[in-house]
Amino acid sequence: MNFDLILENRDFFLRAAGYAVVIFVASTMAAMALSLAFGSLATVRLKLIRMPVRIVIEVFRDIPQVVLLFFIFFGAPAFGLQLGPLQATILCLSLWGGANGAEIVRGGINAVPRHQFESARSLGLGSFSIFVAIILPQALRPVIPAYAGLCNILMHSTSLGALVGVVELLKSGQIVIDRASYYQGGSPGLTVYGFILVVYFIAGLLMNAGIRGLERHLGRSSKR
Amino acid sequence: MTQNLDTAVIRTIGLEKYYGIHQVLFGVDFSITEGERVVIMGSSGSGKSTFIRCLNGLESTQGGHIQFHGRDIEALAERDWRPLRRRIGMVFQDFALFPHMTVLNNLTFAPVREGLMKKAAAEERALALLERVKLRGKERSFPSQLSGGQQQRVAIVRSMMMSPEVMLFDEPTSALDPETVGEVLAIIQDLTSEGLTSIIVTHETNFARKCANRIVYMDAGKIVEEGSPEKFFTSPDTERARSFIASHN
Ligand SMILES: Nc1ncnc2c1ncn2[C@@H]1O[C@H](COP(=O)(O)OP(=O)(O)OP(=O)(O)O)[C@@H](O)[C@H]1O
Numbered sequence: 222m223n224f225d226l227i228l229e230n231r232d233f234f235l236r237a238a239g240y241a242v243v244i245f246v247a248s249t250m251a252a253m254a255l256s257l258a259f260g261s262l263a264t265v266r267l268k269l270i271r272m273p274v275r276i277v278i279e280v281f282r283d284i285p286q287v288v289l290l291f292f293i294f295f296g297a298p299a300f301g302l303q304l305g306p307l308q309a310t311i312l313c314l315s316l317w318g319g320a321n322g323a324e325i326v327r328g329g330i331n332a333v334p335r336h337q338f339e340s341a342r343s344l345g346l347g348s349f350s351i352f353v354a355i356i357l358p359q360a361l362r363p364v365i366p367a368y369a370g371l372c373n374i375l376m377h378s379t380s381l382g383a384l385v386g387v388v389e390l391l392k393s394g395q396i397v398i399d400r401a402s403y404y405q406g407g408s409p410g411l412t413v414y415g416f417i418l419v420v421y422f423i424a425g426l427l428m429n430a431g432i433r434g435l436e437r438h439l440g441r442s443s444k445r
Numbered sequence: 446m447t448q449n450l451d452t453a454v455i456r457t458i459g460l461e462k463y464y465g466i467h468q469v470l471f472g473v474d475f476s477i478t479e480g481e482r483v484v485i486m487g488s489s490g491s492g493k494s495t496f497i498r499c500l501n502g503l504e505s506t507q508g509g510h511i512q513f514h515g516r517d518i519e520a521l522a523e524r525d526w527r528p529l530r531r532r533i534g535m536v537f538q539d540f541a542l543f544p545h546m547t548v549l550n551n552l553t554f555a556p557v558r559e560g561l562m563k564k565a566a567a568e569e570r571a572l573a574l575l576e577r578v579k580l581r582g583k584e585r586s587f588p589s590q591l592s593g594g595q596q597q598r599v600a601i602v603r604s605m606m607m608s609p610e611v612m613l614f615d616e617p618t619s620a621l622d623p624e625t626v627g628e629v630l631a632i633i634q635d636l637t638s639e640g641l642t643s644i645i646v647t648h649e650t651n652f653a654r655k656c657a658n659r660i661v662y663m664d665a666g667k668i669v670e671e672g673s674p675e676k677f678f679t680s681p682d683t684e685r686a687r688s689f690i691a692s693h694n
């Protein structure tokens with residue numbers, strides 16, 4: 222195995238990892254905002270709001286990420302939108318993650334016992350205060366594991382960017398392999414993909430440890 | 446309107462309630478004057494909970510009137526119910542404390558959020574009330590760390606924080622272990638003995654005998670009998686009430 226190859230391309234891989242991080246962070250943030258907004262709207266009493274929101278959520282959940290990505294990347298110009306590969310990937314993962322996250326949030330909200338809402342109401346609290354300070358905290362804590370699973374998928378899915386030309390980790394690996402086999406002969410595929418695998422593995426490990434830490438922290442503060 | 450002559454704090458006139466097409470209250474006429482303690486009794490499904498939930502706007506009504514100090518309130522918008530709910534406190538069967546907040550935060554959250562009290566003042570009042578219900582020292586605990594009886598006492602204090610004029614209790618001891626029923630009833634008796642107007646739905650006949658100024662007996666969505674505890678428990682007028690009392694002794 223040729224570890225020098227990794228070291229020689231250090232900066233190239235670093236920049237690629239940077240793209241992966243940008244895709245992940247941007248789409249996770251956007252997905253979180255969408256999850257909260259749409260997940261909440263999907264539980265309102267007013268059917269006129271709830272139904273369309275639930276339909277939108279369902280549609281985006283039912284489309285495979287790759288199909289959605291190609292549709293956005295190749296279809297955007299038809300809607301007068303010019304999206305670069307990076308933007309298209311972020312938008313795709315934000316929408317997909319937002320829809321799946323919204324479903325998780327909706328489930329969490331619906332699982333909060335009805336009497337919580339009523340006892341808060343009987344204290345004269347307004348709907349907004351009740352939702353933000355009473356319902357949401359109780360709704361979100363138990364869905365953290367499910368949401369963490371979603372974040373894991375989003376992290377893995379950053380590699381989809383390779384399909385539309387984002388030079389993220391996977392794509393950088395392909396490029397390095399191509400270059401190496403052209404100039405030096407023989408394929409260093411095992412080394413390069415092995416390296417990428419380890420990078421993803423470590424990133425995932427760190428993220429999950431962080432989430433477990435968060436859960437422990439929240440668990441300690443409520444002792445439920 | 447005989448607003449100024451009417452001494453009732455809360456009065457209902459021909460109150461009707463439907464769940465969908467299913468009628469649950471069939472014209473309830475009720476009133477309570479200041480400082481009175483009324484116990485509502487009746488078999489399961491007779492509409493006791495529904496009735497008192499209507500009194501603080503947790504349920505909409507479809508006919509009749511609810512008056513608070515002589516003013517019709519049954520048609521108020523949700524926004525206008527909110528200030529009223531602070532004056533009409535409610536305690537539920539299942540406590541319904543906020544599990545993610547400490548006891549102290551459970552008590553201070555609403556009055557501080559609603560701008561009724563500054564945080565320091567609210568905490569001071571909360572601690573004084575906790576002392577009164579013998580829970581001083583539990584203010585940093587979470588609800589799940591308390592027994593059912595302790596949780597219900599906190600829930601009562603939570604309503605008292607808003608300094609209500611009227612308290613509604615919906616079977617406050619039904620979800621408790623028999624050993625802790627007494628401590629909660631004692632608290633209710635203590636708080637209401639100072640003339641806090643209260644409506645208490647309960648199956649505890651001993652408590653009703655001792656504590657109530659008046660018993661209201663509901664059956665099938667109507668008040669079929671009311672009177673003093675002595676009268677109600679010894680010589681009720683209706684056959685329904687008689688068999689109810691027989692089965693609850
Ligand atoms: N949310 C609801 N939707 C439909 N029907 C309801 C609802 N709540 C209560 N009911 C019905 O209304 C009637 C009165 O119920 P309510 O809970 O007021 O009785 P209750 O006297 O409090 O009984 P219990 O002693 O069991 O608490 C019952 O027939 C019940 O099935």
Ligand SMILES: [Mg+2]
Pocket residue numbers: 493494495615616
């Ligand atoms: Mg009931």
